[in-house]
Amino acid sequence: MTDHHQPARGKPRVALVTCTELLDLEADDRLVIDPLAAHGVAAEPAVWDDPAVDWARYDLVVLRSPWDYMSRRDEFVAWAARVPRLVNPADVVRWNTDKRYLDELSAAGVPTVPTxxxxxxxxxxxxxxxxxxxxxxxxxxxxxxxxxxxxxxxxxxxxxxxxxxxxxxxxxxxxxxxYLTAVDTDGETALLYLAGPQGLAFSHAIRKGPMLAGPDLGTDGLYKVEEISPRTAAADQLAVAERTLATVPGGPQRLLYARVDLIPGPDGTPVLVELELTEPSLFLGYAHGAPERLAEAIRTHLRRP
Missing domain, CATH: 3.30.1490 (Dna Ligase; domain 1)
Structure with a gap:
């Protein structure tokens, strides 16, 4: 019997998981397709709740922009548990899609926004x-x-x-x-990590400007437009990110990617706002070589048994 996970059978195939609103992927996610193709890996979008998709035909299934699952989280988590070769793994998806994980991180000593x-x-x-x-x-x-x-x-x-x-x-x-008022001046810092031969490695960082102007009146769309710019990560931010990633259930070595979102707390030291392990924007277009680094991270996971 042929093992369909072995790239030796032909060109490896990778699904980039999205939603019906983004059938051709979010623009930033498309940046990884050509670097993968340059290494003989075929990547294509696939909608997570499309019953016609045969997930077993892929050598790797990469969660990217399934941004409509929030109202159907239980269905999404159940789907993830059925998909072979999913990254990030289904148990991480279950844990990370409910932000009550912040309590666990806080209990483990990670500085978090009080919630x-x-x-x-x-x-x-x-x-x-x-x-x-x-x-x-x-x-x-x-x-x-x-x-x-x-x-x-x-x-x-x-x-x-x-x-x-x-x-x-x-x-x-x-x-x-x-509300941490530093977001109005310093903004939010997102630190992006991608898999490498030795596990997760820091790739790049970006700044997100303030997004919340006032109350929510129940009329939001799918997502809000963010003000993004490149940023150099500071040593104290990297330290908090590493401490956060060390607490991920099962260990960070299983992850394809991670995004650690930080804001300066009242005393100026960084605190965790969110740990994004399921479908984060990776902001590949804001750092030189980031699409290639994600492509290499995917190839690293393809080589794993």
């Missing part, structure tokens, strides 16, 4: 202090269903309660975090 949780049906009132807060669902992407509230404003307080109630009515867990 509270409101379960569906649980009553909630805004805290008495008059700071700014971010409210969003624990399963989300691209700042969808996310709002920023100034609790010194009585209207914002009412809108914050309505936001939590709206998410709870939809059966969604709400997460509530203080």
């Amino acid at each position: 509270g949780w409101v379960l569906p049906g649980q009553p909630w009132q805004p805290p008495a202090d008059h700071g700014e807060y971010v409210i969003k669902p624990s399963i989300s992407a691209g700042s969808q269903d996310t709002g920023r509230y100034d609790l010194a404003d009585s209207e914002h307080r009412e809108l914050a309660v309505a936001h939590v109630r709206r998410l709870g009515a939809a059966g969604r867990v709400t997460m509530i975090q203080p």
Whole structure:
């Protein structure tokens, strides 16, 4: 019997997993296709919930832009568990698609944004202090269903309660975090890691500008446009990223990619906002050689048994 995972049978085939809204992939993801082709690897988009796709025909299935799964997370996680040669692995997908993983990272000593949780049906009132807060669902992407509230404003307080109630009515867990004002000046730093022969290695970093201008009124689209620019990672940011990645269940050596999103905390030291291991934008177009490094990371996983 021929093992369909052996590249010796012919040109290796890689699925780049996307959604129906991005049938031809997100523009940044397309940058890896030519570098893979230059090494004899055929890569093509495949929609995660398309029943016509035979996932077993691929030597590797790479999660890229399945950005419509948030309202069907259980279905998505079940699909991931059925797909052979999926990266990142299905158990990581299950763990990482619900942001309650932040509690685990915090307990492990990773500096994270303080986060509270409101379960569906649980009553909630805004805290008495008059700071700014971010409210969003624990399963989300691209700042969808996310709002920023100034609790010194009585209207914002009412809108914050309505936001939590709206998410709870939809059966969604709400997460509530203080708004870190450094994002308005320093922005958010995303550190990108890609697989190499010795495991995950730092590739590049970018700056994301502030995205949240005010309350969420329940009219968001699929995702919001981000203001992106290249950035040089600082030593303290790299240290937090390495500490974060060391806590990933099963270890970081299994991962194809990782994105660690950081913001300066009140004292200026970096704190984790999110650890993106499922379908992060990798911002390949913002760093010289990044598409080639992702192609090599994919080839590294193709060579694994």
